[in-house]
Amino acid sequence: MVPVDERERSELFEKTVLLHLDSAYNLARWLAGNDHDAQDVAQEASLRAFKYFGSFRGDNARAWLLSIVRNSFHTWLRKNRPAEKMVEMTEDILDIEDPSAVVEAVNPQFADADAVRRAIAELPVDFREIVILREMEGFSYKEIADLTEVPLGTVMSRLARARKLLQKGLTAAFKPGDQR
């Protein structure tokens, strides 16, 4: 029951929620891995957000929209890539040696966008989203925990592990003599 002036509602929605479409698309793009699927997910999420806009009570429209993007992505994933199960994080995958203890990572690979892009893309999706939300969107740990519905401690441990994986990936990709 929304007896509202629908146009007013659209206008308010554009100003407050759709304003964050770049964030929505960026997250969807990193989760889905390609432009076409990312557009589908971002569009689905935006329209879903519009549908539930009346019940939005918070003060953080960007976080709200991104939580819907996540949900839309997972729905989309089940429908379109059912084979792609979320990788269960077992300790051996997570038992990463600490590369930063070995080498100073001020090498040029950190400035090479393609190398960084590949390293992010290789992260398990649950780690990838936290990296995006923290480093590209600047959300606090608490906001990320609320948005992804995982405990704060999990956010922190995933982020720490994601960073180690990234450092490892970037350092490995550019061993001296590796002319990529």
Next chain:
Amino acid sequence: MNCPQAKPLIGPYADGELDAAVILELEKHIHDCPACALEWRNLQSLKKALKQDALYFTAPNELRRRIKAELPSPRIAVPRWPLWNWNWFTTATSGAFAICLALLLLVTQTRPSPEQQLAQEVVSSHVRSLMASHVTDVASTDQHTVKPWFTGKLDFSPPVRDLAAEGFPLSGGRLDYLAGRSVAALVFQRHKHVINLFVWSARETDSKPAPIKPLQGYHLIHWSAGGMTFWAVSDLNEKELMEFAQNFATEKTGKP
């Protein structure tokens, strides 16, 4: 602080998530420990690498267009759509008659009444105040702080009172713009719900608080008293909002 204690804190430190007290200890440790200092520098490089613009995907215009196309169009002026609709219906019969009829409908039925338009403005203001995290310009639970704050900002003096005893504590006030003029917005709290009470001077005959048809799930109550008009809006249920309005309205006559 030793390395096993320091290492897990380096990330939160870089993310600005540590307490000041811990920061001091950690900084001291990093200063003295080359291994942790290296880890700190590497993390800085990584964070910088992840923040480069080239990694951020901005939404294609085509996506933006597609989404906007699916929303009820905000850009069409309010009365146009019914007119267009009616024209469809009647072109087969009489063009002139259709236009007359459409114009008549447009004027009499399809156009939101001034009250409906105002109600919509009130709801929009309420929603905007919540979204912009800008509910109050003057945050105070003291009516004697809030009332003087409006002096000089408005050409009228809104009645301000705290209804904490009735379960609606005052949380502050702000200036807002409604119906083409500056108005006072008083902000009250009911549990987790925010109530905006918009007040401005208007030549209206006094009327008791009466509910207006809810909009977008928000309840509205309107009344007039002493040359002022009042609009209360909240996501609170109508019964409690009415209780609020009655308390606010009756206390006015009860106290000088």
